[in-house]
Amino acid sequence: MYYYIFEPSSNYLQRRLKEQVRRKVGALGISGEIASPNPARTIEELIKQAFTKKYRTIVAVGSDHFINKVASMLVGTNAVFGAIPLNKKSEIANLIKVENINEAVLALRQRKITPFSLGEIVPAKYFLTKALIQNPRSLTFKITVDDFALKAQISDLIIQRNNKLQLTFWNKEKAPSPLLKIFFWLFALKPKIPETTTLSGGEIILEATNNIGIYVEDEMLSRLPCKLRIVPQALQLITLRGKL
């Protein structure tokens, strides 16, 4: 039995999409209880309620931000998690291998469960997609990854989760200007020196000269300095069965 947590609707289009989801899950015989967080009931309370009623599959319906929030609350439980992403260019959709609402609902019906690792911003703030740090100007960062440490001038930093945490960063002050990029493109040249660094590790400690924030889906979860780590098999996620 499925417990659906719908993101509160922000506009008419969202409401229409949610109605579409309700109809489709009903048509496939996987309807269940539907709830939505509000000032009186938080997501956490809804999940507790679901467990009290013996639901073991929680499905989040909404934006990537909302799905990430629900997912992070299920870490450490033995619940199965499903997602129906409603926003375009959804990273969660890529993660569960669906291209639209129909496929997301079909995935729930097929119920292929895949263990997923989550990234954690210690303590206990989880992310399913990626964590970002952005600053208009570059800052001096000191980063410790497992067995090594590094120093660099960084303006943009992205941490993605996979089997390990993948760290990608660059300094946009060093990037070629748009005019230079056009020049390179016209003459089929490549900029000589790539400025992007990509590393991976199980545990990352970030420090910078400023206590800037680290964001997940536009929500600031923590400030620097902070420690991130991979939590293996933290979530049982429903994904779509392989396409031919």
Add this chain to the structure above:
Amino acid sequence: MLKGPLSNEAGTVVGTNVKLTGTLRDNQDIVIYGLVDGEVISEKNVTVAETASVVGPIQAQNVIIGGKVKGAVIAFEKLEILPSGKLHGSLETKELIIRPGATFNGKSVMKNQIEVKEETQKELAGLKIDKREKVVASAKEKFPDYEIEE
């Protein structure tokens, strides 16, 4: 929305203006454009670009050196030193290519001897003491000039 040169490929890339200290380890390719002070270990390939400088040992299947390396390099398959490359340290490999203009100061060991060393070490580790002498003697017969560590 953050846009940037996201890398979807597996592997490690150390960009320019990055100074890294410690043991850099990856089971995919490692490409270095910056400074590394420590070990570099890959199960696949390591490339030290022209702008890069590595102080420490490197170990991989294939190693390409276009920058500066100060330390021992072990390439189980191939090691190539480009015209801009400078290696100060020993190297051990099966196939060695040193391009015109490259700099190499150190000792060179080719693969056959490395194989014997590894195989012998493995056998010795697994055997009881009384059988070790036979293995060492057999290895010494094959390669009389090479020192086997007991």
